[in-house]
Amino acid sequence: MALDAVAVPSVPIGPVPDPATRASASAAAAPAGVATRPRGDADHLRALFVQTPATLIGYLLGAGVITWLFWALAPSAQMLGWLGALAVLWFVRLAHYLRFLRNPRADDATLLKWRRSWRVLVLLQGSLWGVAGWMFWGLGTPYQRLALILVVYSYCVSSVQLLATQPKVFLGFITLVFAPAIVRIASDTTQPGHVQLAVIATILFCSTVLMVRTFGNALGLAISLKARTDELAARLRQEMTTTEEARKLAEDARRAAEAASQAKTQFFAAASHDLRQPLHAMGLFAEALRQKSRDPEVASLVNSINESVDALEGLFGELLDITRIDTGGVDVHPAPVRLRELFARLRLHFEPIAFEKGLMLSFHGEQHVAQADPVLIERVLRNLVSNAIRYTDDGGVIVSARLRGGTYNATGSVISAPGSEGGARLLLQVWDSGIGIAESALPRIFDEFYQVQSNKPLEAHHRKGLGLGLAIVKRLAGLMGAPISVRSRVGHGTVFSLEVPVGRAPRTFTTGISGPSTQTPLGLTLEGRLFVVVEDEAAVREGLVVLLQAWGARVVAFESIEGLRHWLQAPAAEAPDLMLVDYRLQEGHTGIEALVAVRSRFATAAALAPGPSAPGGERRIPAILITGSSLVGHEDEAITHDYHLLIKPVLPGKLRAMIAFKLGMRGGGGGA
Numbered sequence: 001m002a003l004d005a006v007a008v009p010s011v012p013i014g015p016v017p018d019p020a021t022r023a024s025a026s027a028a029a030a031p032a033g034v035a036t037r038p039r040g041d042a043d044h045l046r047a048l049f050v051q052t053p054a055t056l057i058g059y060l061l062g063a064g065v066i067t068w069l070f071w072a073l074a075p076s077a078q079m080l081g082w083l084g085a086l087a088v089l090w091f092v093r094l095a096h097y098l099r100f101l102r103n104p105r106a107d108d109a110t111l112l113k114w115r116r117s118w119r120v121l122v123l124l125q126g127s128l129w130g131v132a133g134w135m136f137w138g139l140g141t142p143y144q145r146l147a148l149i150l151v152v153y154s155y156c157v158s159s160v161q162l163l164a165t166q167p168k169v170f171l172g173f174i175t176l177v178f179a180p181a182i183v184r185i186a187s188d189t190t191q192p193g194h195v196q197l198a199v200i201a202t203i204l205f206c207s208t209v210l211m212v213r214t215f216g217n218a219l220g221l222a223i224s225l226k227a228r229t230d231e232l233a234a235r236l237r238q239e240m241t242t243t244e245e246a247r248k249l250a251e252d253a254r255r256a257a258e259a260a261s262q263a264k265t266q267f268f269a270a271a272s273h274d275l276r277q278p279l280h281a282m283g284l285f286a287e288a289l290r291q292k293s294r295d296p297e298v299a300s301l302v303n304s305i306n307e308s309v310d311a312l313e314g315l316f317g318e319l320l321d322i323t324r325i326d327t328g329g330v331d332v333h334p335a336p337v338r339l340r341e342l343f344a345r346l347r348l349h350f351e352p353i354a355f356e357k358g359l360m361l362s363f364h365g366e367q368h369v370a371q372a373d374p375v376l377i378e379r380v381l382r383n384l385v386s387n388a389i390r391y392t393d394d395g396g397v398i399v400s401a402r403l404r405g406g407t408y409n410a411t412g413s414v415i416s417a418p419g420s421e422g423g424a425r426l427l428l429q430v431w432d433s434g435i436g437i438a439e440s441a442l443p444r445i446f447d448e449f450y451q452v453q454s455n456k457p458l459e460a461h462h463r464k465g466l467g468l469g470l471a472i473v474k475r476l477a478g479l480m481g482a483p484i485s486v487r488s489r490v491g492h493g494t495v496f497s498l499e500v501p502v503g504r505a506p507r508t509f510t511t512g513i514s515g516p517s518t519q520t521p522l523g524l525t526l527e528g529r530l531f532v533v534v535e536d537e538a539a540v541r542e543g544l545v546v547l548l549q550a551w552g553a554r555v556v557a558f559e560s561i562e563g564l565r566h567w568l569q570a571p572a573a574e575a576p577d578l579m580l581v582d583y584r585l586q587e588g589h590t591g592i593e594a595l596v597a598v599r600s601r602f603a604t605a606a607a608l609a610p611g612p613s614a615p616g617g618e619r620r621i622p623a624i625l626i627t628g629s630s631l632v633g634h635e636d637e638a639i640t641h642d643y644h645l646l647i648k649p650v651l652p653g654k655l656r657a658m659i660a661f662k663l664g665m666r667g668g669g670g671g672a
Contacts, residue, residue, distance in 0.1 A: 126176040133181030284543025336503035356657035360396030371503035388432035395433030437488040446474040527552035575602035583627035
């Protein structure tokens with residue numbers, strides 16, 4: 001799906017300007033007396049060079065994987081020649097980087113030379129990976145060849161952020177890296193399905209190029225807004241001659257800063273949305289590969305890919321949250337929050353995850369009302385419950401609320417107002433029976449990038465995250481003025497406590513939350529089940545079809561809602577067991593429209609079949625919506641239309657757990 005345009009008044013969106021163009025434009029716009037040296041050029045070039053160490057480490061890892069896969073298969077001359085060329089270029093790039101660090105101050109001509117030499121080295125590095133895709137494709141098993149393509153394409157995706165501001169360089173880089181592999185696959189007539197695989201690879205190539213274009217436009221907008229802010233700040237220092245002029249310039253600077261802050265947040269959200277698409281497709285194809293192979297080495301490789309995809313998913317969400325908080329993009333609006341509705345949304349989101357791990361998830365104190373920002377308090381509890389489930393393997397997680405202080409009548413209602421003398425407070429707690437936290441680590445658990453060290457090896461699912469989750473919790477609690485504390489015992493569990501004022505609820509309220517599903521277990525296989533898939537991204541749609549068919553399901557897939565409606569009009573159309581729908585479809589349509597169309601068509605069949613019940617008693621076809629947007633706000637809609645929401649990229653194991661939960665299959669989701 002296309003990257004959402006970031007709308008900012010009076011600032012046109014266009015291609016990313018060349019650094020020289022930006023420098024000349026800034027010089028023309030700057031007032032007399034203001035230095036016009038293209039500091040932005042130097043900063044931009046320094047930002048490119050500072051990522052060189054990570055790039056070089058990535059190349060070493062990729063070379064190690066290629067060597068591991070094809071050392072015993074490739075002719076020695078080819079393998080050693082390729083490794084030798086890669087090593088020479090690797091040391092040249094390292095020397096180039098170190099020389100740049102020794103010249104922190106350079107004139108314009110020198111900067112231009114550095115930029116040209118950097119581009120040449122990047123393109124040469126890309127050509128070596130293209131040579132690898134061409135030389136090694138004809139060797140080994142089909143699984144080794146697919147692993148080769150995944151490695152080569154991963155370098156294309158990882159270069160998006162680095163080269164987004166230089167679309168011509170990126171186009172040359174991805175062509176040198178990926179085009180030889182596509183041509184080699186298409187010309188390999190010895191393998192069945194080579195044309196289809198070449199078409200899929202071409203789709204990935206084109207979608208990545210389009211993604212870089214939109215990514216670069218958004219980044220260019222952010223750069224332009226930052227340059228505008230710097231320009232206004234310089235003018236403010238130079239032209240502050242009268243009080244009226246100073247006030248006007250300050251107001252302009254404030255508005256530009258707010259626009260830059262908003263653009264930065266929207267840029268991260270939009271970039272996160274588009275980067276999730278190829279990651280989601282990669283995870284689906286990797287799981288399909290494991291379903292078709294019993295080789296333990298292939299399974300280990302797929303597990304590594306899935307862990308990397310899951311780590312990137314967490315990284316996108318946490319970086320977006322930190323960015324919004326740091327830029328002042330989070331406003332606090334306290335209001336009465338009914339815990340019954342809040343706990344219902346938490347149960348809707350986390351019950352399938354706890355179900356998959358065999359954990360008990362329970363809520364107590366739903367009758368209370370808190371006085372807090374509804375969005376922030378929900379985000380705090382989401383992070384705490386997510387951590388509790390992640391680090392608990394046996395037992396369960398309890399979310400509770402109880403009153404502290406204040407004066408109450410015989411029925412438990414608050415008499416004294418919150419904030420008054422003796423005012424009541426509400427203690428929200430998240431308990432778990434997990435691995436616990438050492439006492440020495442408790443003072444630092446809310447620090448950014450801090451991860452608790454354990455004396456015993458952690459399971460793979462415990463090693464996720466960058467150490468930002470609890471830092472986000474601490475900041476959001478601070479914005480609300482809500483004290484947060486933690487108690488823990490290693491091997492016994494942890495409890496996080498959050499204090500907020502008690503709120504006063506309106507006299508009446510209703511909830512549309514239905515109780516937990518009472519479906520009986522239906523088995524451990526998807527054999528014979530019919531799934532409807534609606535997804536406009538070709539690679540993601542193909543990956544879902546391949547994966548569901550590998551699990552034994554029958555699948556009908558559509559690119560658009562028009563295709564779905566055409567199928568629904570056919571007399572032979574069959575009521576599906578489950579719908580998997582992308583939230584954002586082509587031409588402004590949403591997945592909700594697809595749900596309504598299918599459920600309306602098969603309303604009679606759904607009413608007679610076992611399944612989840614709507615608030616009015618109507619039986620509805622189960623549905624899962626998948627979105628690449630990390631922004632919240634779908635919870636009420638999910639309750640109204642009775643669906644569960646997953647955020648891309650979705651690991652196949654998590655997808656199967658959700659499918660098992662929606663179909664009432666107990667115990668069948670963990671093995672995927």
